Structures are given as C-alpha cells and as structure tokens.
Amino acid sequence: MNKPMRVTSLLIYLAVLFLCTAAGGCNSNQLPTSGSRSMLATANDLQDKRIAVLQGSTHEMYATRHYPGATVLQYKSVSDMLLALKSGKADAAIYSRDELMEYMRDNDEFGFVGGPLYRTPISIAFHQQDAGLLLSFNRFLQQIRTDGTYDGMLKRWMQQGAVGMPKLTAAGTGKPLVVGILSDNGLPFIVMKENRLIGFNIELMERFGAFCNRSIKYADIEFGSQIAALAGHKIDMIATPLAITEERKKRVAFSAPYYTVDSLAFALKKNIATNKSLTPSAPSFLSKLVTSFQSNIIHERRYLLILDGLKTTVVISVFATLFGTLLGALICFMRMAKSRLLSAPARLYIAILRGTPVLVLLMLIFYVVFASININPVIVAVIAFGMNFGAYTAEIFRTGIEGVEKGQTEAGISLGFTRTSTFLHIVLPQMVRRILPVYKGEFISLVKMTSIVGYIAVQDLTKASDIIRSRTFDAFFPLVMVAILYFLISWTLMQSLEYLERITDPKYKKRKAGR
Incomplete structure (x- = not known):
C-alpha cells in the first residue's frame, strides 16, 4: 500500500472512530467489569467494591482505612474519577457534597449511597516560612466575616448556585501571588467557564488580592502535586479546597478554616438499591452527535x-x-x-x-x-x-x-578544502x-x-x-x-x-x- 493510500485509510479510520464514540457507540454497559455488581444501599456495601478517589485527598485516606477489602482506585482529576464511574471502571466514589450537588444538577445519573461519611474543615495552605502572607490572609478572612461579605459569598455560591462572578474591585497591582488551583475541581469552589475561572475560591482569592494590593496569577496543577509545588516555592498558596490533616501540617501552614465540607459515597443511580428512576429512552445517533458537538465545542465557547x-x-x-x-x-x-x-x-x-x-x-x-x-x-x-x-x-x-x-573527507581535504x-x-x-x-x-x-x-x-x-x-x-x-x-x-x-x-x-x- 503506497503512502497516500495509507494516510487516507488512517484518516477514514479516525473519522469513523470519532463519529462512533462521539455518538455514544462505546456503551458503558458493554464494557467488561470486575468485582461484584450487587446493588448498593449503604456505605457499608462498599467493602468489596472498586472505590474511585482523588489521588492525595482525604477521601483516599478514608477509603483505605475504612474499606480494607475494597479496591481503591486513585485518579489525578475529578473528571477522570467521574468518568470511571460512568464507564463502569469503578462501582462507587467518594467526594465532597457541595461539588457533587453541582454535578448532579446537570447529570441525573449519579446518586448518594447513604449519608455523610465524615466532615472536615477546609483551609488555604501557605508555605511554612511565609508567616506574613498567612497572617495577612487570616486578617482578611476576619474582615470579610465581620462586614458581611463572607455571608454574601456563601449565599451566592453555596445556596443560590451562582454560575458567574460578581463585579469585584480590581485586584492589586503589586507583586503577583501565584495561586495553585485545580480547574476541574467543580462548582461552587473552582471551575473553568467560558475560558475563565469562576467559583467561591476564585472570588475569595480576587478579594484577597485587592486586600493586600497583590495581583493574582493562577497555576492549574494536579491535586496530588500541589503541596509539593508549594513546598518547592513554585506557588505562594493553594486555593483548591484542602482539608486540614496532621500529615499535611508537617509540610504546609494552614489558614483559619473558611468552610466545612461533608464527604459522601456516590454511584450511578442504576446501581443504588433505593433508586426508583426510570431509564430514559436512548436518543438517536444524529442527536447524540449534535449534542456532543454543542456541549464540547460550542457551549461556553469551549x-x-x-x-x-x-x-x-x-x-x-x-x-x-x-x-x-x-x-x-x-x-x-x-x-x-x-x-x-x-x-x-x-x-x-x-x-x-x-x-x-x-x-x-x-x-x-x-x-x-x-x-x-x-x-x-x-x-x-x-x-x-x-x-x-x-x-x-x-x-x-x-x-x-x-x-x-572517510575517504570522501580525505578526498575533500586533498582537493584543498578545509x-x-x-x-x-x-x-x-x-x-x-x-x-x-x-x-x-x-x-x-x-x-x-x-x-x-x-x-x-x-x-x-x-x-x-x-x-x-x-x-x-x-x-x-x-x-x-x-x-x-x-x-x-x-x-x-x-x-x-x-x-x-x-x-x-x-x-x-x-x-x-x-x-
């Protein structure tokens, strides 16, 4: 087969694969899975299941400690963890309630398995030697709690489910503060929308920048690498929701807690015993293709x-x-x-x-x-x-x-070339x-x-x-x-x-x- 034919064949193959997968050709129900497929009723049913968690999170530590018979699957991003559930690679996952509630508003496939597993305060992390910046943030946090700004932020992001940033005072013009974030963490905390970061923590950072007259520069870093980046002085602070633990205190300095989150187990509704939802009819090939193109390319100018x-x-x-x-x-x-x-x-x-x-x-x-x-x-x-x-x-x-x-080199030299x-x-x-x-x-x-x-x-x-x-x-x-x-x-x-x-x-x- 000559080269043009090979290239043409490869392009045709990729186009067919693209159309099939974009239209849902790879059904998650067709994927082979391991482990028990029994229905989930409570968190105790996770003992022999495959549990997806975010690498380096408190959810990983909790799953390892409380479910010794389970297979704990570590993922580097929230999107990968959720896709593992949807594709049948994992039976359940553990994550924070607030982000899950936002995901479930747009996706009716997920449901909670039982009630909250545990509650943890979350904080902003700083380098241990940067006591001045930590003290400044704590003063800022106390100020916005006193003047009502903090309550307004909680109401807007946590209760009303805001999907856009409010008008804020311009950030400071001083030396940039490099802030580590995870752009796919999810609302209400951090998310990328229309090529712009929004969320409770983004508003918190922008307000802090104006408070201390520092401009804010965001560094989108994998969750498991953020503490290492902070310890290595690649960033000045971590704004990703970070639970306070004794082990993390050895590496970083935490501010006063700014919120408390509940962590829960969740799974696909079809795998939850108490779920009574009906399976929707499958859309047509063309409608799936159009929907995928709109949501992945056009919507929010992605x-x-x-x-x-x-x-x-x-x-x-x-x-x-x-x-x-x-x-x-x-x-x-x-x-x-x-x-x-x-x-x-x-x-x-x-x-x-x-x-x-x-x-x-x-x-x-x-x-x-x-x-x-x-x-x-x-x-x-x-x-x-x-x-x-x-x-x-x-x-x-x-x-x-x-x-x-070598004879050619010798011949060239003999002819007078250098x-x-x-x-x-x-x-x-x-x-x-x-x-x-x-x-x-x-x-x-x-x-x-x-x-x-x-x-x-x-x-x-x-x-x-x-x-x-x-x-x-x-x-x-x-x-x-x-x-x-x-x-x-x-x-x-x-x-x-x-x-x-x-x-x-x-x-x-x-x-x-x-x-």
Missing part, C-alpha cells in the same frame, strides 16, 4: 480552550525541536571529539537522558532545578523536551556522520539524507510526548480536553477530538520533513531538472 491548548502544544513542539537539534549537534561534536574531557561528559549526558523518563525529567527541572526561580512553565517544558530530544539526536547525528565514508568546508559541503548533505527518516520519527515522538506538560500547570491540548471533560462528563468526544488534532499536527510537521527529505535527494533534483 473551542477557545482547544485553540489555546493547540497553540501551546505547537509552540512547545517547535521550540523544543529547535533547541534539541542544536543541543544534539553540540553533544555529537563532543561525543566524537578525540579528547576524553569532551567525549566523556557527552557519553554520560546521553546515557542519563536516554535512561530517564521524560515526565521525571520535566518535574525535576520544574520543581528542583528551577525551584527558587519564577519561570514560565512553557519555557521549562521546552528545556526538558529539548534536552531529551538532544540526547537522541546526538546519536542520530553521530550515526549519520560515521555512515559517510575540514570545516569539507564537512559542510560533502559530509553534511549526505548525513542529512541518511538521518532524516530516523530524525522524523523522533520528532513525531516528541510532539506526542508534549501531552504530559499538564503536570507542571501548562494548559496544552490534553489539559484542555480534561477541562472540557470535567464540565461535560463526555469520556469520548474530547479525547478523540484531541487525538485527531495531535494526528493533524504530527502529519503536517511530518509532511514538512518529507519535503526536506525530497529536496535533499539527488535523484529528486535530477528528475526535477529533467522536466
């Missing part, structure tokens, strides 16, 4: 999230490739040098970088190397991916150079033709690897799909859409490299000249 994520992914991919290529050329030069002072460090660099997972490298650079430096996470991503790409391209370059016969001009005019063109197929493969791998940058609070394509899924609870449409976009990015960049491969091919030049 296409803006995709466009922003697409731009970030392309920027990281292109600049990491340029940086990695230049770095790879330098490492290759050192690797092939006769001096051990140059070749030994190059060998060590290649061995370490090729043996270290990219995610580990990314987080080491962000949380350790640049721990005390306020640096844009996109730049960190470019550096991390570029360093990894440079290790591989260095070996690709070396193999390409060594594949050119070693530099011999390399540029004789060795380099042949090397480029030899390495382009392998280089192209590494380049595409780099583009796909950028999907992990959400771990350091970069909103790329994958993170954009996570935010959309947290609002629509659609497991398939956002993921397949992002998969197609990654394919189009890779395919477009691959075509550019194939064009470069053709124009450097002497046979292609001869055919073009003979026309």
Whole structure:
C-alpha cells in the first residue's frame, strides 16, 4: 500500500472512530467489569467494591482505612474519577457534597449511597516560612466575616448556585501571588467557564488580592502535586479546597478554616438499591452527535480552550525541536571529539537522558532545578523536551556522520578544502539524507510526548480536553477530538520533513531538472 493510500485509510479510520464514540457507540454497559455488581444501599456495601478517589485527598485516606477489602482506585482529576464511574471502571466514589450537588444538577445519573461519611474543615495552605502572607490572609478572612461579605459569598455560591462572578474591585497591582488551583475541581469552589475561572475560591482569592494590593496569577496543577509545588516555592498558596490533616501540617501552614465540607459515597443511580428512576429512552445517533458537538465545542465557547491548548502544544513542539537539534549537534561534536574531557561528559549526558523518563525529567527541572526561580512553565517544558530530544539526536547525528565514508573527507581535504568546508559541503548533505527518516520519527515522538506538560500547570491540548471533560462528563468526544488534532499536527510537521527529505535527494533534483 503506497503512502497516500495509507494516510487516507488512517484518516477514514479516525473519522469513523470519532463519529462512533462521539455518538455514544462505546456503551458503558458493554464494557467488561470486575468485582461484584450487587446493588448498593449503604456505605457499608462498599467493602468489596472498586472505590474511585482523588489521588492525595482525604477521601483516599478514608477509603483505605475504612474499606480494607475494597479496591481503591486513585485518579489525578475529578473528571477522570467521574468518568470511571460512568464507564463502569469503578462501582462507587467518594467526594465532597457541595461539588457533587453541582454535578448532579446537570447529570441525573449519579446518586448518594447513604449519608455523610465524615466532615472536615477546609483551609488555604501557605508555605511554612511565609508567616506574613498567612497572617495577612487570616486578617482578611476576619474582615470579610465581620462586614458581611463572607455571608454574601456563601449565599451566592453555596445556596443560590451562582454560575458567574460578581463585579469585584480590581485586584492589586503589586507583586503577583501565584495561586495553585485545580480547574476541574467543580462548582461552587473552582471551575473553568467560558475560558475563565469562576467559583467561591476564585472570588475569595480576587478579594484577597485587592486586600493586600497583590495581583493574582493562577497555576492549574494536579491535586496530588500541589503541596509539593508549594513546598518547592513554585506557588505562594493553594486555593483548591484542602482539608486540614496532621500529615499535611508537617509540610504546609494552614489558614483559619473558611468552610466545612461533608464527604459522601456516590454511584450511578442504576446501581443504588433505593433508586426508583426510570431509564430514559436512548436518543438517536444524529442527536447524540449534535449534542456532543454543542456541549464540547460550542457551549461556553469551549473551542477557545482547544485553540489555546493547540497553540501551546505547537509552540512547545517547535521550540523544543529547535533547541534539541542544536543541543544534539553540540553533544555529537563532543561525543566524537578525540579528547576524553569532551567525549566523556557527552557519553554520560546521553546515557542519563536516554535512561530517564521524560515526565521525571520535566518535574525535576520544574520543581528542583528551577525551584527558587519564577519561570514560565512553557519555557521549562521546552528545556526538558529539548534536552531529551538532544540526547537522541546526538546519536542520530553521530550515526549519520560515521555512515559517510572517510575517504570522501580525505578526498575533500586533498582537493584543498578545509575540514570545516569539507564537512559542510560533502559530509553534511549526505548525513542529512541518511538521518532524516530516523530524525522524523523522533520528532513525531516528541510532539506526542508534549501531552504530559499538564503536570507542571501548562494548559496544552490534553489539559484542555480534561477541562472540557470535567464540565461535560463526555469520556469520548474530547479525547478523540484531541487525538485527531495531535494526528493533524504530527502529519503536517511530518509532511514538512518529507519535503526536506525530497529536496535533499539527488535523484529528486535530477528528475526535477529533467522536466
């Protein structure tokens, strides 16, 4: 099968897959599941079930301690946890009442299993050495409780279910406060709507910024990584609803509690014994497709999230490739040098970088190397991916150079060329033709690897799909859409490299000249 036919077949396959999944072709009832499927009546029925929890939360600790016979499934985001329930990957989940009530307003599939499991106060977390900022926030909290502002916020977000931010005094103009949040935490606390953060905690932070004359900058970080980010001085405070525990007190300093939350177990209504709801009739294929497109793309202008994520992914991919290529050329030069002072460090660099997972490298650079430096996470991503790409391209370059016969270099020198001009005019063109197929493969791998940058609070394509899924609870449409976009990015960049491969091919030049 030739190349155009392969590309066409792949595009057709992706289109069919996209239509099927977007229209609900993968029914959760068809998915194989493990564990007991008995109906749930009370929280005691979770003893032998699969329980979904948010990684690093008090819900995880509670489930592990109180349900030793259960399988506790840890998820990095709320959207993933809810989708695990909908797809049958988990039998039940534990989360906070206030957020669940908001989810259940838009999704009639979930129901509570029994009453509240436990109650915990939640607080804003600060670095242990930042006593001044902690004291300032406590004074601010006391002030808004005294003047009635706090009661108004509770009424608006907790009782009336507000879905928009009120008009606030402009935040301060001083040094930015970097605030760690989880954008898919859910209302009434934090959520992304129309490409803007809203919620009780967002209003609280904006008011605090005006109180202390500091501008607010939000960092969207995975829940399990937020305390590490605070301890590593990457953020100044955590505004994600965070329960006060003795273990967390060892790492961070908590403000006075600003709210108290109840945690409950919940599951799909069809798996709850006391549920009497009727199963709605299945909508048609076309109506499912239209509904998915409207809710995932058009509603709340969610296409803006995709466009922003697409731009970030392309920027990281292109600049990491340029940086990695230049770095790879330098490492290759050192690797092939006769001096051990140059070749030994190059060998060590290649061995370490090729043996270290990219995610580990990314987080080491962000949380350790640049721990005390306020640096844009996109730049960190470019550096991390570029360093990894440079290790591989260095070996690709070396193999390409060594594949050119040494006699050609000697012939060039004997004809009066310098070693530099011999390399540029004789060795380099042949090397480029030899390495382009392998280089192209590494380049595409780099583009796909950028999907992990959400771990350091970069909103790329994958993170954009996570935010959309947290609002629509659609497991398939956002993921397949992002998969197609990654394919189009890779395919477009691959075509550019194939064009470069053709124009450097002497046979292609001869055919073009003979026309």
